[in-house]
Structures are given as structure tokens and as C-alpha cells.
Amino acid sequence: MTNRQQGDRLDPATVIGTALELLDENGLDALSTRAVADRLGVRMNTVLWHVKTKARMLELMADAVLGEIRLDELPPAPDERVRELARRYRRALLGHRDGAALVVGTYGVEPHTLRFADTLVGALLECGLEDREVAWTAWALTYFALGLAQEQQAAGDRPLGEALANVVSETSHPALHRVAAHLAPGSFDERFEFGVAAILAGRPSPHR
Numbered sequence: 001m002t003n004r005q006q007g008d009r010l011d012p013a014t015v016i017g018t019a020l021e022l023l024d025e026n027g028l029d030a031l032s033t034r035a036v037a038d039r040l041g042v043r044m045n046t047v048l049w050h051v052k053t054k055a056r057m058l059e060l061m062a063d064a065v066l067g068e069i070r071l072d073e074l075p076p077a078p079d080e081r082v083r084e085l086a087r088r089y090r091r092a093l094l095g096h097r098d099g100a101a102l103v104v105g106t107y108g109v110e111p112h113t114l115r116f117a118d119t120l121v122g123a124l125l126e127c128g129l130e131d132r133e134v135a136w137t138a139w140a141l142t143y144f145a146l147g148l149a150q151e152q153q154a155a156g157d158r159p160l161g162e163a164l165a166n167v168v169s170e171t172s173h174p175a176l177h178r179v180a181a182h183l184a185p186g187s188f189d190e191r192f193e194f195g196v197a198a199i200l201a202g203r204p205s206p207h208r
Contacts, residue, residue, distance in 0.1 A: 010042065012050045016060045020096060023061065028098035028105075033057060059110065062103045067112030068092050071119050078126035079200065085120050086141050086196050093149040100149035140199050148195065152188045 019036050026035075033054050037044040051057040069088045074081045093099040108114075117138065124134040164184060170177045 010040065010046060010050060012060065015040070015047055015050045016057070016064050019057055019061050020064060023099075023102065024097045028101050055106075058102060059106045059108060062106040062108050063110035063112045065092055065096055065099055065103060066108070066116050068095065069112075069116055071115065074119075074123075078123045081123040082120065082127065082141070082200065083196055085116070085123060086145055087192075089116065089120075089142070090145045090149055090192060093146065094152065098153060100146050100153055104146045104150060137199065141196065144195050144199060145192070148188065148192055 015036060018039050019031065022035055022039060023031055033047050033051070034044050036057070037047045040047065047057075051060060066089075069085075069092045071085075075084055093103060096102070120141070121134055121138050124137055125131075129137065164180055168176045168180055176183070
């Protein structure tokens with residue numbers, strides 16, 4: 001099959017799916033439209049015809065990642081629904097290599113992203129929060145999940161705990177030294193649950 005014939009059979013979904021495969025294999029820094037074209041066996045212009053630019057490709061990839069979030073079988077209680085949505089959001093980010101870095105680097109107003117955001121905001125509204133508090137709580141949850149997932153994916157096997165111990169002492173940084181054991185990477189699941197609970201703490205809810 002010629003490159004032209006393959007290009008005629010391409011669609012944006014195939015391009016984005018291939019880009020996500022390369023992301024998982026090689027990471028975000030190595031991802032390019034040329035790499036996607038090479039994997040598909042077509043010219044780079046063929047890929048660009050479908051996604052226009054690399055920035056646009058990344059936006060569509062980020063939206064595809066959020067499209068993997070299931071929005072069915074959610075808890076009936078809105079406060080628990082918020083927590084479960086936050087967990088599913090984090091799992092989607094962690095489901096792809098550099099998934100958090102991909103999503104945080106885009107500003108998505110795409111269908112899957114908007115569908116997830118609408119579901120999260122709807123659950124927060126059902127909790128009885130005012131409109132501004134709903135919007136800001138949704139942002140806080142999203143940014144927290146993105147930041148922690150990005151830290152988790154970037155940490156890998158780096159001995160950051162040892163590095164911290166080497167520069168923090170009881171004399172130089174007494175407060176940090178006291179809590180240093182809890183600042184080292186690790187226990188990401190527990191830290192995530194703690195953070196979500198802290199963000200939602202004190203919010204009015206008919207189910208509390």
C-alpha cells in the first residue's frame with residue numbers, strides 16, 4: 001500500500017491513537033508529528049492535514065486521555081461522586097506515560113474534557129455549594145490531581161528522599177527536618193486521598 005493510499009485511510013482518531021502509543025513507548029519529550037508519521041508509514045504533511053499542528057495534536061491527545069474516564073456507575077451521593085470522579089481523573093492521567101504532563105500542557109475545550117468537567121461541576125452543585133465555590137473547588141481538585149500525578153510520574157526511581165535528607169538538617173531547616181519523612185515521594189494514593197479530603201473539608205453537603 002502506498003503512502004497516499006494509507007493517508008487516504010487515515011482519520012484523526014487513528015493519528016491520535018498512534019500518538020498515544022508513541023507517548024507510552026517513548027515519553028512526551030520524544031513525541032513529534034514526524035514520529036507519528038513514521039509509525040503510520042505516511043508523510044508528515046499527511047498527519048498535519050488531520051491534526052494541523054503538534055500543539056493541536058497534543059490537545060486532541062489530552063482529550064482522548066480524558067475520554068477514557070468512565071462516567072457511569074458513579075455513587076449516588078454527590079460528595080462521594082466528586083471523590084470518585086477525582087480518583088478516575090487521576091487514574092486516567094497515570095494510565096499513560098507522562099499523561100499528567102500532557103494534559104497540564106494543554107487548555108482543553110474538547111468534548112471529552114468538557115463532558116468530564118460538566119459531570120464534576122454538576123456533582124459539586126448537588127453538594128450545595130455556591131456557584132463560585134463550585135467553580136473554584138473544581139479547579140482546585142483538577143490542579144491538585146494534575147500536580148500530584150505529574151510528580152508521581154516524574155519521580156520514577158529517583159532517591160529524592162535521600163537527596164532531601166542530605167540537605168536538610170535539624171540545625172539548617174528545623175521545621176523541614178521534623179517532617180522530612182513525610183515529604184519524600186511515596187504513598188501517592190494516601191496523599192491523593194488526603195488532599196481531596198482537605199479540599200472538600202468543611203464544604204456544605206446534605207450528606208454530612
